[in-house]
Amino acid sequence: MNRNIATLLVDQMENYGIEYVFCVPGASIDAITTALTGRKPKLILCRQESGAGNAAVAYAKKTGKPAVVLVTAGPGATNLVTAVATATLEHNPLIAICGQMDSKTTFKPSHQIINAEDLFLPVTRYSKEVTNPDTVSGTWDLAFNKAITGETGAVHLSFAADLLAQPTTLIASMPQKQPVSIAQNEDIRTAQELIKAAKSPLIIVGADAASIAVAESLETLINNSKIPVLSSFEGGGMLKPQHLPHFMGRLGAFQNQPCNEIIKQADLLIAIGYNIAELDPIKWNPTDKKLIHIADYNPVIAQGYRPNLQLLGNISHNLTALADGLTYSPSIESQALQQQIRQQLKQRLSEFTPPQASMVHPLEVIATIQETITNDDTLVSDVGSHQYWLSEHFVSHKPRQFINSMGFQTLGVSIAFAVGAAFSNQSRNLNDAKVYSVSGDGGVLMCIMELATAVEHQLPIIHMVWKDHSYNLVAIQEEHKYAETSAVKFTHNIDFAEMARSFGAYGITVTSKDQLKSALQEAQAQAGPVVIDIVIDYTDNLKSIVE
Ligand SMILES: Cc1ncc(C[n+]2csc(CCOP(=O)(O)OP(=O)(O)O)c2C)c(N)n1
Numbered sequence: 001m002n003r004n005i006a007t008l009l010v011d012q013m014e015n016y017g018i019e020y021v022f023c024v025p026g027a028s029i030d031a032i033t034t035a036l037t038g039r040k041p042k043l044i045l046c047r048q049e050s051g052a053g054n055a056a057v058a059y060a061k062k063t064g065k066p067a068v069v070l071v072t073a074g075p076g077a078t079n080l081v082t083a084v085a086t087a088t089l090e091h092n093p094l095i096a097i098c099g100q101m102d103s104k105t106t107f108k109p110s111h112q113i114i115n116a117e118d119l120f121l122p123v124t125r126y127s128k129e130v131t132n133p134d135t136v137s138g139t140w141d142l143a144f145n146k147a148i149t150g151e152t153g154a155v156h157l158s159f160a161a162d163l164l165a166q167p168t169t170l171i172a173s174m175p176q177k178q179p180v181s182i183a184q185n186e187d188i189r190t191a192q193e194l195i196k197a198a199k200s201p202l203i204i205v206g207a208d209a210a211s212i213a214v215a216e217s218l219e220t221l222i223n224n225s226k227i228p229v230l231s232s233f234e235g236g237g238m239l240k241p242q243h244l245p246h247f248m249g250r251l252g253a254f255q256n257q258p259c260n261e262i263i264k265q266a267d268l269l270i271a272i273g274y275n276i277a278e279l280d281p282i283k284w285n286p287t288d289k290k291l292i293h294i295a296d297y298n299p300v301i302a303q304g305y306r307p308n309l310q311l312l313g314n315i316s317h318n319l320t321a322l323a324d325g326l327t328y329s330p331s332i333e334s335q336a337l338q339q340q341i342r343q344q345l346k347q348r349l350s351e352f353t354p355p356q357a358s359m360v361h362p363l364e365v366i367a368t369i370q371e372t373i374t375n376d377d378t379l380v381s382d383v384g385s386h387q388y389w390l391s392e393h394f395v396s397h398k399p400r401q402f403i404n405s406m407g408f409q410t411l412g413v414s415i416a417f418a419v420g421a422a423f424s425n426q427s428r429n430l431n432d433a434k435v436y437s438v439s440g441d442g443g444v445l446m447c448i449m450e451l452a453t454a455v456e457h458q459l460p461i462i463h464m465v466w467k468d469h470s471y472n473l474v475a476i477q478e479e480h481k482y483a484e485t486s487a488v489k490f491t492h493n494i495d496f497a498e499m500a501r502s503f504g505a506y507g508i509t510v511t512s513k514d515q516l517k518s519a520l521q522e523a524q525a526q527a528g529p530v531v532i533d534i535v536i537d538y539t540d541n542l543k544s545i546v547e
């Protein structure tokens with residue numbers, strides 16, 4: 001086949017180390033799918049653009065690297081918008097490539113036309129329809145660098161079908177070395193002085209810090225300072241087991257967590273890689289306490305987040321510098337409070353209303369997952385009440401072991417996230433790693449199509465549907481606000497195990513904790529995906545999550 005602009009684009013992907021192209025095809029991009037044949041980036045055929053997009057989001061959450069999501073013009077592009085917005089708000093790098101209709105027909109009310117550049121503008125770091133062959137490589141370079149630097153996020157490029165088909169002799173560019181910035185020594189010293197002057201400092205770790213490199217430097221900082229640590233929903237897994245005495249749990253969205261007391265008493269907050277989209281800082285810092293911001297970018301300044309000092313640049317490097325030579329211990333009162341909170345965190349794992357007959361309590365599911373999961377495995381959560389249970393109670397010692405969508409809080413990500421996570425394991429040769437995944441009975445139907453992708457690739461995904469016949473997270477908030485609910489109940493029972501079998505996956509139904517234990521063993525023995533339909537008892541949700 002003749003070399004054309006589509007080939008040039010695939011050369012760009014290959015030069016930049018793109019491993020996966022998650023795709024739903026269409027005539028406007030068939031030149032690219034054709035050009036991908038036999039090339040390094042693996043094309044993964046998905047079943048809906050949101051699924052393709054969310055698989056790429058999960059790949060980025062797991063690896064810190066962008067994948068390409070490739071979709072067709074018009075409805076392909078509009079279907080992709082939510083996943084792209086999720087990536088951008090949650091700071092996950094992603095390259096969205098859309099087809100466009102032939103240039104002679106664009107921007108008239110013609111077949112499948114949409115102005116994709118404008119469509120993606122508010123949900124990306126960069127959005128461009130490329131119209132000139134000479135600018136293909138340069139625009140790719142620019143877009144890719146925007147996706148991977150600073151706050152990181154999604155970028156969008158679209159190409160008209162006739163441009164993609166155009167013959168070319170142009171050569172693809174190579175990635176350039178990125179500048180690495182670090183905080184000034186003077187600022188590091190000021191941060192050390194602020195810590196030494198504090199009685200009860202508190203570290204809050206956010207999603208942007210969740211990497212192995214940062215976890216290692218955080219370990220040194222905690223060794224040298226014994227400062228207690230809280231994490232956001234996406235910033236977990238950062239402490240080793242020996243540092244658990246300093247782990248105060250995760251920030252809940254409803255200010256009812258054991259950690260709230262230590263937040264109240266803190267006189268210095270150290271926010272490390274905190275993405276304010278996860279939980280508005282006004283919820284944990286309404287009185288604007290002393291704050292140190294440690295991240296790779298300047299924060300948006302607003303009530304609750306007015307840093308007295310910013311340590312900008314490479315987080316891991318700056319934390320190591322901060323820990324260097326620092327000897328500090330929080331006040332006796334602060335240490336006593338740490339112990340008290342640890343006690344409460346432990347206690348609440350066993351203090352719950354026993355489940356009704358033929359039902360399982362969320363904490364029983366979490367305890368069973370906790371017993372089963374190994375270090376290289378991933379746990380994915382969808383959005384809903386199950387997400388709060390998992391985020392607040394599942395303990396992990398590996399960054400990004402637990403992934404979920406908390407910034408955009410996109411319902412219906414789980415199975416696509418599980419697919420993306422499973423491919424990220426393949427690319428890192430983690431061939432025995434399983435992906436455990438949880439959704440509600442609402443969200444699962446927003447991503448079930450990607451179970452077909454998981455079956456086709458025989459991905460080792462164990463997906464648990466927590467069936468309560470409602471959109472529970474909405475229901476409990478309505479109950480709290482109005483003492484009644486509306487628009488949240490499902491009246492028809494869906495047999496998710498049977499549904500899984502019809503996809504070619506393995507299906508199991510579970511109505512007790514013991515059954516779940518053996519179901520997980522049975523599931524582990526399968527080569528491909530498994531769906532476990534769990535009848536869940538949500539009696540404790542209102543009390544545990546909201547009140
Ligand atoms: C795309 C999208 N639509 C709607 C919502 C609002 N929402 C958040 S949680 C939720 C209910 C989830 O129900 P389910 O999946 O059954 O989980 P459960 O809360 O019952 O555990 C809804 C509708 C959202 N966050 N995202």
Ligand SMILES: [Mg+2]
Nearest residue numbers: 440441470472
């Ligand atoms: Mg539900």
